[in-house]
Amino acid sequence: MHTRWQGKCEACGGWNTLAQEAAAAPVTGAKASLRGKGRVFALEGLAGESRETPRMVSGLEELDRVTGGGFVAGSVILIGGDPGIGKSTLLTQTCAALAGRGNRVVYISGEEAVAQVRLRAERLGLSRAPVELAAETNVEDIIATLSAGAPPGLVVIDSIQTMWSSAIEAAPGTVTQVRGSAQALIRFAKTSGATVILVGHVTKDGQIAGPRVVEHMVDAVVSFEGDSGHHFRILRAVKNRFGPTDEIGVFEMTGLGLAEVANPSALFLAGRDVSAPGAAVFAGMEGTRPLLVEIQALVAPSSLGTPRRAVVGWDPARLSMVLAVLEARGGLKLGSHDVYLNVAGGLRVNEPAADLAAAAALVSSLAGAPLSPETVYFGEIGLSGAVRPVAQAPARLKEAGKLGFSRAVVPANLKDATDGAPLALSSMSHIADLVATIAAQRPQVARERRAPALER
Numbered sequence: 001m002h003t004r005w006q007g008k009c010e011a012c013g014g015w016n017t018l019a020q021e022a023a024a025a026p027v028t029g030a031k032a033s034l035r036g037k038g039r040v041f042a043l044e045g046l047a048g049e050s051r052e053t054p055r056m057v058s059g060l061e062e063l064d065r066v067t068g069g070g071f072v073a074g075s076v077i078l079i080g081g082d083p084g085i086g087k088s089t090l091l092t093q094t095c096a097a098l099a100g101r102g103n104r105v106v107y108i109s110g111e112e113a114v115a116q117v118r119l120r121a122e123r124l125g126l127s128r129a130p131v132e133l134a135a136e137t138n139v140e141d142i143i144a145t146l147s148a149g150a151p152p153g154l155v156v157i158d159s160i161q162t163m164w165s166s167a168i169e170a171a172p173g174t175v176t177q178v179r180g181s182a183q184a185l186i187r188f189a190k191t192s193g194a195t196v197i198l199v200g201h202v203t204k205d206g207q208i209a210g211p212r213v214v215e216h217m218v219d220a221v222v223s224f225e226g227d228s229g230h231h232f233r234i235l236r237a238v239k240n241r242f243g244p245t246d247e248i249g250v251f252e253m254t255g256l257g258l259a260e261v262a263n264p265s266a267l268f269l270a271g272r273d274v275s276a277p278g279a280a281v282f283a284g285m286e287g288t289r290p291l292l293v294e295i296q297a298l299v300a301p302s303s304l305g306t307p308r309r310a311v312v313g314w315d316p317a318r319l320s321m322v323l324a325v326l327e328a329r330g331g332l333k334l335g336s337h338d339v340y341l342n343v344a345g346g347l348r349v350n351e352p353a354a355d356l357a358a359a360a361a362l363v364s365s366l367a368g369a370p371l372s373p374e375t376v377y378f379g380e381i382g383l384s385g386a387v388r389p390v391a392q393a394p395a396r397l398k399e400a401g402k403l404g405f406s407r408a409v410v411p412a413n414l415k416d417a418t419d420g421a422p423l424a425l426s427s428m429s430h431i432a433d434l435v436a437t438i439a440a441q442r443p444q445v446a447r448e449r450r451a452p453a454l455e456r
Helices: 030-035 061-067 087-099 114-123 139-148 175-192 213-217 264-269 316-328 352-367 393-402 431-439 444-449
Strands: 076-081 105-109 132-135 154-158 195-200 220-226 232-240 248-254 257-260 279-286 289-301 309-312 337-343 375-377 407-411 424-428
Touching (some): 114 132, 154 175, 264 289, 279 352, 316 337, 352 431, 393 407
Parallel strands (some): 407 424
Antiparallel strands (some): 220 232, 279 289
16 A cells, blocks of 8 residues: 555565555445444343243263253353363263264364274273264364264364364464354354354463453353362353353262262261361352362461461452451451361362351361361351351251251351251351350360460
C-alpha cells in the first residue's frame, strides 16, 4: 500500500508494477440503512412445554452421577487432571462400556500411538470392546472421518492441546490453535448430535491449560483429582449445563483400572486411629452426596520465631481464620505453636461447614484429649465465635447414622435436624463451649503439661 506514485516497488523491486485502486464510495441514505438491518425473530416466554434432555447412560454409576445422569447428545465435556492421574484409563473404560451397549465410539489420540492405546485396553481387559481408534491431530481430517460413516455416539479427543487446524497459522498447543480446534469440534458435536469429550492438560496450580474461553464454550468441565500417594480418585464437576455442579464421583485405582466406590464414607474412614488426639470426623456434603471424612490436626510447640502453618486438603485462609477465632474468642494460646491440618484420604474439602470439625481437631490435639470415636461434627464458625447453621443437615446425620455413629456436635440453632434425628445431638452455640467441653475430657497428665496453652 502506497499513498503516492512510485516508479519502483520496494517489495519486489519491479518497475511500473503499482496499480491505482479507487476507494469505494461510502454507502449513504436508504441503502445504508438496509445493509445494517437484521432479521426479525420470534420471542418466547418462560412458560411453556419443556422436555427432559435425552441422555446416554455410560454404565459407570459414578461417572453418570457427575454428568447429571449420563451424556447429553451434542454436548461437549472438558476433563482435566494431573499427568498420570488416570484420565486415559477412565475414558478407555467409558468407551468400552458405551461400545458394549451398541453405540459407535471413536477414540482419537493425539499423544499416543494406536499400539499404546491397545496395550492399555489389553491391560484393563477391554481389548475386545468394539471401539474405533485413530492417532491423528489434524482437526479437519478428524471431522471429515467422523462425518463419513454413521454418526458416532461418543468421541474422545486426547488431548485438545495436541490438535491443530490448517486454517490457523500457529503452532499446536498455542492459544489460537486450542481455541480454534475446540470451536471446530464443538460445532461438529452440535450439528451431528455426538457427545465429545476433550482431555485438557493442567498447569502447576491445577487449572486447565490454554485459554479460559474454552471452559466457557463447552457444556461441562470436569476435574479428575487425586494424589499419587493415595489410591482414591475424585471426579468433580466444576461446571455442568445439564446437571448439578460440585457433584463428585469416587474411584479406586486398582491393578485392573478404576473401580467405582459405592460407599466412599466407609472407605475414607477406614484405618483411622480412634485413640489418638487431634482427629475429628466431619459430616460433609459433596453436591447431593453426604460424605464423611476424617480431619486430622497436630498442634505442637514451635522453636521458630514464626510458627508454621501447613494445610493439606483444606483452605489455608480458612485455617488462619479458625485459629484466630480460637485464640480471640476461645481463650487458647496458639501463637507459639506449629499447626498442621490434614484431610485424610486425599480429599479436598471446600465448604465452610468443616470449621467446627477442624476446630475440634485443633483443640483436641492441643489438649491431648482424644475425641469420641462415635461423634461427627459440622458447623460454620463466625468471626464472633458463634457456631452458625449449615444446609442439608438431615442428609449429613442420616449418613452418619448409617455408618454407626451415635452422636453429632451441631450448631445450637439447627432447627431442621432436631426432629427425628437418628443421632443424639449436642448443640454448640459458641466456640468457647466446644473448647470447654474438650478441655474437660483431657487426661490429668496432659492437663498439667498443657495448662498454660489452655488458659482462658
